[in-house]
Amino acid sequence: MKLKLPLAITIILTMLSVADYYFKVPAINTIARDVTVATLVMSACAIGIGIISLTKIHVNRIAKKKPHSLESVIMLVTLAAFILVGAVLGSGDPNYVYMFQNIIVPLDSAMFSLAGFFMASAAYRAFRARSNEALVLLVAAVLVMLGQAPIGEALWSGFPNVSQWILDVPNTAGVRALIMGIAIGMLSLTIRMLMGHEKGYLGAGA
Amino acid sequence: MTAKKGWMQKLATIDPRVIFLLLFICVGAPLLSPVGLPVGISPGTSGMYKFIEGLPSGNFVLSAFDMSAAVAPECYPQVAAFTAHLKNKNLKIVEVAFDSAGPMFADQALRDVFGASKDHPLYGKNFVNLGYIAGGEAAMRSYAANPKMIQKDFYGKDIKDLEIMQPLSSAKDFRLVIVITGSQVDNFVRQFGDPYGVPIAGAVTAVLVTRVMPYYPAKVIGYLNGLRGAAEYELLVKRPGIALAGMDAQSAAHLLVIIFIIIGNVGYMVRKSRRS
Amino acid sequence: MAYSFLYKENRAYRIAEHIYLGAGTGYGAILSAKYVYDNAWTPLVKGNTLWAIPLLASLLLYFYFSKKHFWIYRIPTAAIIGIGTGIVVAADFRTRLTEQISATLLPLFIANDPYKSLNNIIIVFGVIGSLIFFYFSREHRGPVKGMVNFGKYILMITFGAAFGQTFMARISLIIGRIQSLYLWPAWILLPSAAVLVGVAISWDRLRQKKAKSATEKK
Numbered sequence: 001m002k003l004k005l006p007l008a009i010t011i012i013l014t015m016l017s018v019a020d021y022y023f024k025v026p027a028i029n030t031i032a033r034d035v036t037v038a039t040l041v042m043s044a045c046a047i048g049i050g051i052i053s054l055t056k057i058h059v060n061r062i063a064k065k066k067p068h069s070l071e072s073v074i075m076l077v078t079l080a081a082f083i084l085v086g087a088v089l090g091s092g093d094p095n096y097v098y099m100f101q102n103i104i105v106p107l108d109s110a111m112f113s114l115a116g117f118f119m120a121s122a123a124y125r126a127f128r129a130r131s132n133e134a135l136v137l138l139v140a141a142v143l144v145m146l147g148q149a150p151i152g153e154a155l156w157s158g159f160p161n162v163s164q165w166i167l168d169v170p171n172t173a174g175v176r177a178l179i180m181g182i183a184i185g186m187l188s189l190t191i192r193m194l195m196g197h198e199k200g201y202l203g204a205g206a
Numbered sequence: 207m208t209a210k211k212g213w214m215q216k217l218a219t220i221d222p223r224v225i226f227l228l229l230f231i232c233v234g235a236p237l238l239s240p241v242g243l244p245v246g247i248s249p250g251t252s253g254m255y256k257f258i259e260g261l262p263s264g265n266f267v268l269s270a271f272d273m274s275a276a277v278a279p280e281c282y283p284q285v286a287a288f289t290a291h292l293k294n295k296n297l298k299i300v301e302v303a304f305d306s307a308g309p310m311f312a313d314q315a316l317r318d319v320f321g322a323s324k325d326h327p328l329y330g331k332n333f334v335n336l337g338y339i340a341g342g343e344a345a346m347r348s349y350a351a352n353p354k355m356i357q358k359d360f361y362g363k364d365i366k367d368l369e370i371m372q373p374l375s376s377a378k379d380f381r382l383v384i385v386i387t388g389s390q391v392d393n394f395v396r397q398f399g400d401p402y403g404v405p406i407a408g409a410v411t412a413v414l415v416t417r418v419m420p421y422y423p424a425k426v427i428g429y430l431n432g433l434r435g436a437a438e439y440e441l442l443v444k445r446p447g448i449a450l451a452g453m454d455a456q457s458a459a460h461l462l463v464i465i466f467i468i469i470g471n472v473g474y475m476v477r478k479s480r481r482s
Numbered sequence: 483m484a485y486s487f488l489y490k491e492n493r494a495y496r497i498a499e500h501i502y503l504g505a506g507t508g509y510g511a512i513l514s515a516k517y518v519y520d521n522a523w524t525p526l527v528k529g530n531t532l533w534a535i536p537l538l539a540s541l542l543l544y545f546y547f548s549k550k551h552f553w554i555y556r557i558p559t560a561a562i563i564g565i566g567t568g569i570v571v572a573a574d575f576r577t578r579l580t581e582q583i584s585a586t587l588l589p590l591f592i593a594n595d596p597y598k599s600l601n602n603i604i605i606v607f608g609v610i611g612s613l614i615f616f617y618f619s620r621e622h623r624g625p626v627k628g629m630v631n632f633g634k635y636i637l638m639i640t641f642g643a644a645f646g647q648t649f650m651a652r653i654s655l656i657i658g659r660i661q662s663l664y665l666w667p668a669w670i671l672l673p674s675a676a677v678l679v680g681v682a683i684s685w686d687r688l689r690q691k692k693a694k695s696a697t698e699k700k
Contacts, residue, residue: 002553006560013561017568021401036348037355038536039565041522042558044340044514045540051511052547054503068496075500082508091309091337091512092324092361100275100310104509106662107502108275109655110484116652117488120229120459121222123649124466128474133638138471140642141649142464148412148434148650150243151457160246166643167419169601173608174640176420176582177633179392180609181616183578190571201563202556203546226488233653234660275506279658280651306513338513347569358520396573400581412651416644420582432647433654452657459653 007196014194051079078103140166225466232462236454245453250415251438254407254428257382258288263296265381266374268353269315270346270394271301271308277388277411282311283436283449284409285386289319291443298370299333300353300380304345309337309360311386324361330368335360346397350377377402382427384409391418391426399425409435485659486679494682608636 013035019025020032058072082099089096129135146152147163192198261267269289273281292299301312312335316323323335337360339345348355353374354365365371373379377398385394388411399406405427408418412432422429430439433456436449487495518537526533539561545554586609588602611633614626622630 002556006553006556009557009560010564010567013564014568014571017565018572020568021572033348033351035561036344036565036569038539039562040339040341040345040348041518041533041536042540042543042562043342043344044517045537046543046562047511047514049543049546051507052544054507071493071496071500074497075504078501078504079508080504082505083511086509086512087515090362091516092313097310097313099505100307100509101314103501104307104505105275105278106659107484107498108506109277109279110659111499111502112276113279113652113655113659114484114487116459116649116656117226117229119649119652120463120466121225123463124220124225124470125222127467127470129471130474133634136635136638137642137645138467140639141646142467144643144646145460145464145649148431148646149457149460150245150453151461153246154243154457160248163646164248165601166639167415169604170608170636170639171416171643172419173605174612174636175416176586176605177609177612177616177637178640179417179420179578180582180613183574183582186571186574187579190567193567202559203552223488229656230660233656237657237660237664276655277651279661280654306510309513338517340514340517342566344566344569347573356517356521357524362520392574392578393570396570396577400573400577412647412654413644415647416640420585424585425581432651433657434650448658448661452654452661455657455660456650456653459656460650463649 003199003202006202007199010201011194011196014190054079140170229459229462232458233455236458237451240451241454241457243454243457245434245437245441245450247438247442248431248435250422250429250431251435251442252428253423254288254384254430255291255439255442257405257407257427258291258295258297261295261297261381264298266298266300266379267292268377268380268383268398269299269301269312270383270385270387270398271303271312272305272385272387272389272394273308273311274305274388275307275310278307278311280411280432280436281386281388281409282314283433283447284430284439285311285315286318286447287436287439287443287445287449288384288409288430289315290445291439293319294443296332297381300336300370300374301334302336302349303338304342306338306340308386309335313360324363330363331370334368334370343393343397346393350397350402352376353379377404380404382407387411388414390414391421395421395425486682492682604636607632612637 016028016032016035019028023029055076058076060066061072062069062076085099086096127138129138143159144163144166146155147159147161147166152159152163189198193201258267269285269292271285289299301309301315303309303312313323316326316329316333316335320326320328320333323329326333336356337358339349339356341348353376354371356365358364359368377383380398381404383394383398383404384407385391386409387394391406391408391410391414394406398404399421406421406425408414408426408429410418410429410432412434415429415431418426418429430436433449433452436447437453440447440450484495484498486492486498518540522533522537526537539558542554542558545551548554586606588606590599590603590606592599592602607629611629611631613633614622615630615633615637
């Protein structure tokens with residue numbers, strides 16, 4: 001019951017979604033769409049689990065005076081501030097938008113952009129043409145980088161064309177093969193879920 | 207021989223912080239003192255521009271924001287450029303977000319291009335920001351089936367009071383769906399492109415371009431390749447902005463990394479030949 | 483503060499990281515709450531009682547924190563996963579499989595257009611070779627091995643292009659951040675940050691020197 005009921009729900013709703021896509025039967029289509037809209041509400045409510053888990057971990061860290069407790073305090077204060085201000089003013093309020101633009105956007109993009117520095121360092125220290133395959137990879141990378149920046153076109157007018165050809169032809173072939181493989185993999189995973197062999201999504205103890 | 211080896215050894219084991227500093231200088235210096243290298247127009251950008259240029263006035267276009275705040279430096283200049291184009295063509299713009307950060311950028315785009323968002327007299331008639339719909343691809347499926355599925359827009363206005371939303375019954379009513387994303391385009395092709403036959407244009411980060419190519423040009427009629435694509439679009443709509451300003455810095459950084467790769471590999475080849 | 487990580491992992495970076503975590507989570511919570519309030523709670527209050535079902539089902543999610551009744555959490559999770567899987571797989575079969583196969587069926591020889599013919603040959607055999615590359619159930623021999631090698635090089639070019647594009651994307655983010663440093667009020671902040679960074683680095687080096695000399699004395 002504790003496992004069979006959720007599995008049965010998964011199987012029934014998966015089949016319903018698939019039937020909605022392939023069959024134009026008003027009854028099936030209406031039920032599927034209503035259930036889909038209901039799951040959107042459930043997905044939105046699921047964020048509460050994340051907030052509670054996060055708060056528990058950091059409150060525990062502060063209460064037990066573990067290292068980095070100050071950072072945990074700052075995190076909880078920021079979390080509370082964004083929730084309170086958003087709840088009082090509303091998400092569309094210009095002041096809330098200002099907070100978003102000046103706190104979240106700079107921090108988020110700064111964190112992401114750190115990878116650029118490490119990629120440059122890796123390019124110098126680790127990218128070696130140890131084999132023919134690695135040489136082909138490096139040459140392709142260099143040609144694409146030259147073609148995509150204006151400096152490439154300034155050096156030789158053919159670089160953008162070569163770069164575009166790499167994206168249009170061999171890259172298309174490679175990525176097409178990869179996404180076809182992913183689609184087949186997803187299909188087999190879904191069949192496993194429908195047969196009840198795949199239960200990892202149900203959490204611990206499944 | 208020993209001195210050369212010491213010099214090569216030093217170069218091979220250079221502190222990574224020196225590399226970070228060099229990159230910082232290479233990016234920062236051209237921004238202060240631009241060279242002004244010409245920027246060509248790529249086929250992806252040209253495809254998107256020509257398609258929008260060919261749309262008759264009054265047609266509906268969906269701007270679907272699936273971007274996080276992390277990719278804003280790449281994607282927002284694209285949004286500003288194509289939203290200006292949509293405004294110039296007098297097209298009806300429906301903005302919706304499938305990522306929680308989306309509505310903020312949708313709002314900023316309206317303020318930058320139209321001068322105001324919810325307070326603009328044409329808000330609700332010519333453009334609208336519907337806000338965030340939770341649920342990922344399930345939300346896309348639901349929205350494509352019924353664009354009026356949500357009750358209120360981002361600012362709390364009732365959908366029934368928004369004139370622009372009334373004629374919309376499904377994704378088929380949109381002449382173009384512009385996807386602004388840093389994660390994937392496949393979901394939009396699956397939920398908007400294939401079932402409803404709506405053309406898709408991608409305002410995507412550079413990372414994603416390789417994954418857009420299998421769908422181009424059959425399903426994805428055009429795409430903007432990161433900041434470079436934004437710069438190209440700014441040129442096409444004659445609205446030079448931060449994307450164009452950043453191109454020299456992009457060139458300098460690319461050149462620096464290529465030099466790093468060459469130096470690293472030359473050193474490796476020399477050491478390999480000495481060992482053999 | 484975030485870029486201080488490039489020098490060394492330090493408290494300023496950790497504080498920036500935690501602010502980002504708190505702010506992002508708080509903001510996400512508000513947007514999700516707004517969606518639920520506008521699209522489920524308000525219609526329920528206005529008389530559409532069917533909305534009570536997803537709202538009550540959402541409450542079951544919070545049994546995640548109960549050890550004894552954890553299984554109840556699986557019910558709404560199963561619904562979300564079931565619908566999500568069905569939506570993706572049904573459409574994926576068409577978009578990423580049949581449509582891609584159809585797009586790969588290209589003419590291998592076009593009269594008067596050798597360039598396009600060559601491109602089509604590369605795409606068709608590239609896709610086939612790359613797919614066979616991932617087939618590990620049998621040893622690759624003879625002509626199949628040739629195809630696999632071709633597919634391997636196609637994949638290397640793909641990954642090379644991906645690296646080039648990824649680097650371009652990351653540099654764009656760095657450009658965005660540095661551009662913002664050149665705008666007001668960064669004119670004050672940037673020199674102040676430079677002074678602070680200089681002081682912090684000097685203090686750190688001094689501390690390292692002292693620790694080193696103390697170890698040597700021992």
